[in-house]
Amino acid sequence: xxxxxxxxxxxxxxxxxxxxxxxxxxxxxxxxxxxxxxxxxxxxxxxxxxxxxxxxxxxxxxxxxxxxxxxxxxxxxxxxxxxxxxxxxxxxxxxxxxxxxxxxxxxxxxxxxxxxxxxxxxxxxxxxxxxxxxxxxxxxxxxxxxxxxxxxxxxxxxxxxxxxxxxxxxxxxxxxxxxxxxxxxxxxxxxxxxxxxxxxx
Amino acid sequence: xxxxxxxxxxxxxxxxxxxxxxxxxxxxxxxxxxxxxxxxxxxxxxxxxxxxxxxxxxxxxxxxxxxxxxxxxxxxxxxxxxxxxxxxxxxxxxxxxxxxxxxxxxxxxxxxxxxxxxxxxxxxxxxxxxxxxxxxxxxxxxxxxxxxxxxxxxxxxxxxxxxxxxxxxxxxxxxxxxxxxxxxxxxxxxxxxxxx
Numbered sequence: 001x002x003x004x005x006x007x008x009x010x011x012x013x014x015x016x017x018x019x020x021x022x023x024x025x026x027x028x029x030x031x032x033x034x035x036x037x038x039x040x041x042x043x044x045x046x047x048x049x050x051x052x053x054x055x056x057x058x059x060x061x062x063x064x065x066x067x068x069x070x071x072x073x074x075x076x077x078x079x080x081x082x083x084x085x086x087x088x089x090x091x092x093x094x095x096x097x098x099x100x101x102x103x104x105x106x107x108x109x110x111x112x113x114x115x116x117x118x119x120x121x122x123x124x125x126x127x128x129x130x131x132x133x134x135x136x137x138x139x140x141x142x143x144x145x146x147x148x149x150x151x152x153x154x155x156x157x158x159x160x161x162x163x164x165x166x167x168x169x170x171x172x173x174x175x176x177x178x179x180x181x182x183x184x185x186x187x188x189x190x191x192x193x194x195x196x197x198x199x200x201x
Numbered sequence: 202x203x204x205x206x207x208x209x210x211x212x213x214x215x216x217x218x219x220x221x222x223x224x225x226x227x228x229x230x231x232x233x234x235x236x237x238x239x240x241x242x243x244x245x246x247x248x249x250x251x252x253x254x255x256x257x258x259x260x261x262x263x264x265x266x267x268x269x270x271x272x273x274x275x276x277x278x279x280x281x282x283x284x285x286x287x288x289x290x291x292x293x294x295x296x297x298x299x300x301x302x303x304x305x306x307x308x309x310x311x312x313x314x315x316x317x318x319x320x321x322x323x324x325x326x327x328x329x330x331x332x333x334x335x336x337x338x339x340x341x342x343x344x345x346x347x348x349x350x351x352x353x354x355x356x357x358x359x360x361x362x363x364x365x366x367x368x369x370x371x372x373x374x375x376x377x378x379x380x381x382x383x384x385x386x387x388x389x390x391x392x393x394x395x396x397x
Contacts, residue, residue, distance in 0.1 A: 022375055025229035026319045077280040103326050106279050107317045109230050176224045180383030188376035195371055
């Protein structure tokens with residue numbers, strides 16, 4: 001049990017795909033202008049990541065080493081298509097707003113990276129836990145960013161009003177540049193706390 | 202509006218007003234990862250320009266002549282585009298290595314990175330979503346690639362200066378690069394009044 005917890009925890013902070021490894025950033029900055037977008041993106045991402053890790057880990061003894069990357073890409077593209085059709089059916093209005101970034105989950109470096117580095121070498125159960133850990137690591141970062149941007153930029157969280165209606169929103173927070181700024185602050189903050197902990201030890 | 206003016210509008214819009222990196226956030230991995238080296242940014246810029254235009258042309262033909270007539274677009278578009286771009290990049294790499302070793306030295310090492318660059322796939326999806334015709338797609342691709350090139354050069358230049366400036370330790374490297382690109386993006390938003 002402890003081993004699985006370590007795999008999950010690895011994705012949440014020590015090897016957080018966004019803050020530490022800095023890969024798969026396109027969707028992160030783009031969809032965090034509202035919490036609903038971030039939630040749908042997290043759903044699509046976890047769906048694609050977990051299922052493609054399962055399939056690749058099942059097939060790892062069959063896939064020849066030389067052409068493994070094209071095979072990973074086909075598996076990931078299949079699940080991305082399924083996720084696209086699902087979100088178009090059930091969350092149509094949010095889907096219309098961020099559909100380009102949902103398509104682009106297929107070239108998300110995190111998913112290809114995890115397929116190559118983890119599930120191609122490990123058993124199915126390990127891969128499932130790795131997928132869950134990475135999804136939580138991805139999800140918490142984009143949901144926190146989206147909450148900050150939406151509260152200050154619009155006065156709401158996921159559509160519910162937080163600040164009174166007389167609050168005049170800082171519009172720049174939901175415009176593109178603030179995505180970069182908040183990500184920069186978050187990365188700097190994480191670096192700061194990690195360093196402090198290291199010094200204490 | 203004449204056709205030519207329309208093309209010009211698409212070009213300016215994709216290069217500056219909707220800059221593909223700073224305002225649409227495509228290709229961020231290589232944007233953050235490679236810009237601490239001016240040389241690498243230039244090589245990557247050339248390689249991306251070349252492949253984006255080629256990919257836009259090929260995927261337009263596939264989209265219009267195969268996927269749409271046979272009603273395959275909703276569920277085969279993603280798979281076919283990514284496979285076509287992947288194999289295209291492989292072919293280009295082989296061809297360049299054979300025909301021009303000099304060119305291969307300049308941009309060859311960046312070609313494998315490009316196969317999974319979101320920018321290239323993103324441009325082809327934008328073309329398909331907007332319903333551009335063949336020439337418009339090419340112009341959009343050229344504009345997007347030039348926008349990427351400009352953004353890479355700006356950030357690489359700034360990061361070269363940042364190396365000698367005094368920053369808090371934990372902001373060095375990526376954190377400050379994000380913040381700088383936020384400010385550059387703010388500047389690029391100033392282009393937004395250019396086309397009505």
